[in-house]
Amino acid sequence: MTLATLKDVLTPCLTDGTAVAGLVVLGWEDAVAFTRAAEALGRPVILQAGPGCRAHTPLPVLGAMFRTLAEGASVPVVAHLDHGEDLATCARAIDCGFTSVMYDGSALPLAENIARTAEVAALAHAAGVSIEAELGYVGYAQGAASHGTDPDQVARFAQETGVDALAISIGNTHLMTEARAEVDMPRLTAIMAAAPTLPLVLHGGSGLPLPLRHALARDTTVAKVNIGTELRMAFGQSLRSALAADPAVFDRNAILRATIGPLEQAARDAISSLCPA
Numbered sequence: 001m002t003l004a005t006l007k008d009v010l011t012p013c014l015t016d017g018t019a020v021a022g023l024v025v026l027g028w029e030d031a032v033a034f035t036r037a038a039e040a041l042g043r044p045v046i047l048q049a050g051p052g053c054r055a056h057t058p059l060p061v062l063g064a065m066f067r068t069l070a071e072g073a074s075v076p077v078v079a080h081l082d083h084g085e086d087l088a089t090c091a092r093a094i095d096c097g098f099t100s101v102m103y104d105g106s107a108l109p110l111a112e113n114i115a116r117t118a119e120v121a122a123l124a125h126a127a128g129v130s131i132e133a134e135l136g137y138v139g140y141a142q143g144a145a146s147h148g149t150d151p152d153q154v155a156r157f158a159q160e161t162g163v164d165a166l167a168i169s170i171g172n173t174h175l176m177t178e179a180r181a182e183v184d185m186p187r188l189t190a191i192m193a194a195a196p197t198l199p200l201v202l203h204g205g206s207g208l209p210l211p212l213r214h215a216l217a218r219d220t221t222v223a224k225v226n227i228g229t230e231l232r233m234a235f236g237q238s239l240r241s242a243l244a245a246d247p248a249v250f251d252r253n254a255i256l257r258a259t260i261g262p263l264e265q266a267a268r269d270a271i272s273s274l275c276p277a
Contacts, residue, residue: 037265051085
């Protein structure tokens with residue numbers, strides 16, 4: 001069994017010049033493809049269940065699915081709750097076997113974000129589970145605007161919450177369909193100086209150009225990059241291709257099985273982009 005916590009897989013990234021991909025899962029085919037890609041590359045992988053995924057599939061099913069894949073995998077697999085809305089959601093995920101939870105209090109005032117995050121951290125750590133939190137606000141393409149992480153708040157946040165990883169806002173944006181994001185490097189440098197041993201997380205990884213991903217993994221304490229949009233795009237394209245190839249096919253298993261190969265290749269590309277040579 002290679003089930004791992006977030007802390008297990010991110011700590012080495014602080015010194016080895018790599019980052020781990022947090023891959024956004026929406027269904028079984030995704031999770032299988034992502035795990036196979038990680039095994040092919042000999043890299044750990046973080047399987048993530050976000051709000052959209054959880055609205056479609058119950059947490060107990062997702063927990064069992066992630067753990068089943070981890071038990072048969074040859075590489076560390078983290079079962080991660082992404083964007084947990086509250087303590088109850090994070091507690092439920094822990095009960096369902098997740099090894100890592102993200103509590104998202106990024107829209108709250110600083111003191112409230114710290115207090116609620118610390119509460120979730122205490123619960124998670126008591127269960128042997130890692131916790132990620134967000135400081136600043138990572139916005140959405142064609143949606144809510146970002147609010148950059150204030151480096152002056154980082155040390156206090158890290159000390160008072162005890163989180164294992166911190167998601168930051170430095171120009172990264174959720175749901176970008178083109179890799180054209182520009183990172184505020186002075187802000188990142190100041191954040192790193194404030195918490196030099198805390199693994200940092202970038203959401204919205206699909207918006208980061210490949211050379212930038214390489215540089216962030218190699219030269220900074222960004223240890224986790226969430227990647228979803230480019231993988232969903234690969235799924236949609238492969239699904240359309242499968243349907244067009246044989247309009248007479250109607251068995252859903254046959255249709256969806258055809259997406260696993262292309263998804264695995266897309267996941268390999270995503271994972272490799274965080275392991276610069």
